[in-house]
Amino acid sequence: MVLNCLEVEVAGLKFKNPVLLAAGILGITAESLVRVAEAGAGGLVTKSIGLKPRRGYPNPTVVQVNCGLINAMGLPNPGIKAFSEEIREVKKRTEIPLIVSVYGYSAEEFAETAKQAIEAGADAVELNVSCPHVEKTGGEIGQNPELLKEVVGKVKDRISKPLLVKLSPNVSDIAHLAEVAVKAGADAITAINTVRAMKIDVRTGHPILANKTGGLSGPAIKPIAVRCIYEIYERVKVPIFGCGGISNWRDAIEFILAGASAVQVGTAVAVKGLEVFRAITKGMEAYVKRRGFKSVEEIVGLSHSL
Ligand SMILES: Cc1cc2nc3c(=O)[nH]c(=O)nc-3n(C[C@H](O)[C@H](O)[C@H](O)COP(=O)(O)O)c2cc1C
Numbered sequence: 302m303v304l305n306c307l308e309v310e311v312a313g314l315k316f317k318n319p320v321l322l323a324a325g326i327l328g329i330t331a332e333s334l335v336r337v338a339e340a341g342a343g344g345l346v347t348k349s350i351g352l353k354p355r356r357g358y359p360n361p362t363v364v365q366v367n368c369g370l371i372n373a374m375g376l377p378n379p380g381i382k383a384f385s386e387e388i389r390e391v392k393k394r395t396e397i398p399l400i401v402s403v404y405g406y407s408a409e410e411f412a413e414t415a416k417q418a419i420e421a422g423a424d425a426v427e428l429n430v431s432c433p434h435v436e437k438t439g440g441e442i443g444q445n446p447e448l449l450k451e452v453v454g455k456v457k458d459r460i461s462k463p464l465l466v467k468l469s470p471n472v473s474d475i476a477h478l479a480e481v482a483v484k485a486g487a488d489a490i491t492a493i494n495t496v497r498a499m500k501i502d503v504r505t506g507h508p509i510l511a512n513k514t515g516g517l518s519g520p521a522i523k524p525i526a527v528r529c530i531y532e533i534y535e536r537v538k539v540p541i542f543g544c545g546g547i548s549n550w551r552d553a554i555e556f557i558l559a560g561a562s563a564v565q566v567g568t569a570v571a572v573k574g575l576e577v578f579r580a581i582t583k584g585m586e587a588y589v590k591r592r593g594f595k596s597v598e599e600i601v602g603l604s605h606s607l
Contacts, residue, residue, distance in 0.1 A: 369519030457486030534560025550584025
């Protein structure tokens with residue numbers, strides 16, 4: 302039997318490799334999610350879905366900057382009722398774990414949306430308590446320990462599948478918020494969401510995004526993400542899904558050495574195309590074998606003991 306050195310089990314979910322699609326990129330239809338699965342991703346995270354449909358912001362919603370993108374999409378989504386059809390379709394056509402990202406304006410909304418996602422067939426739920434550009438949800442919840450505890454606790458009571466909590470880097474102590482989430486019932490932490498940012502057109506003097514500010518993603522935020530994961534790993538026992546600026550296998554390995562058990566890739570998929578999944582996993586596999594490890598699991602958090 303040939304052992305797959307990239308196979309991992311994280312928070313009770315089995316992945317054929319630890320390179321997942323991040324929330325918000327190609328994650329809004331079954332068709333695009335199936336394409337990502339066929340391109341070799343180890344798992345799928347959907348676009349963040351709310352209880353009701355939401356239109357999102359007018360254009361421009363994305364602007365390219367040095368080494369990254371700034372986006373303020375405004376969480377456009379069809380609502381969980383319509384999206385449940387997409388979930389069922391993905392589960393019919395793929396075997397890899399499907400994690401549905403959810404957001405809400407109250408603990409009850411988060412819990413109800415999460416429950417409906419699981420009923421439709423999601424293997425796990427990721428709470429987006431870290432979106433930096435929509436008021437009264439996202440970052441406003443994830444930056445407030447009391448609200449975070451209430452939301453995570455309520456969702457945990459309502460579902461019996463793994464619960465991931467995605468944190469924002471726009472705080473002074475991300476590891477403390479990870480501790481709060483874990484105490485309230487999180488089975489894993491995802492870190493990080495985008496970093497608050499802005500771009501102004503020097504010809505007109507106007508902010509470029511319709512929402513003025515947005516979230517920075519891509520290689521520009523990678524060192525911030527690595528630091529966040531390193532700090533979270535030292536403070537909580539649950540596994541970490543690392544995210545933020547990964548575009549090649551070296552980046553992915555760096556996240557795993559910092560303490561991530563698996564990684565998620567967003568902007569690189571938008572910029573480089575679906576080939577990134579195979580390129581990253583091929584490079585990771587070669588690295589693990591070259592270094593004489595049997596499994597990628599052996600190098601999770603290794604940099605903490607060196
Ligand atoms: C266009 C775009 C849309 C995004 N939408 C979501 C979303 O709906 N929910 C969420 O949790 N994160 C969302 N994100 C954040 C990504 O999932 C990820 O945390 C972040 O972009 C950092 O990873 P990356 O540098 O690999 O893109 C979005 C990012 C981008 C660029």
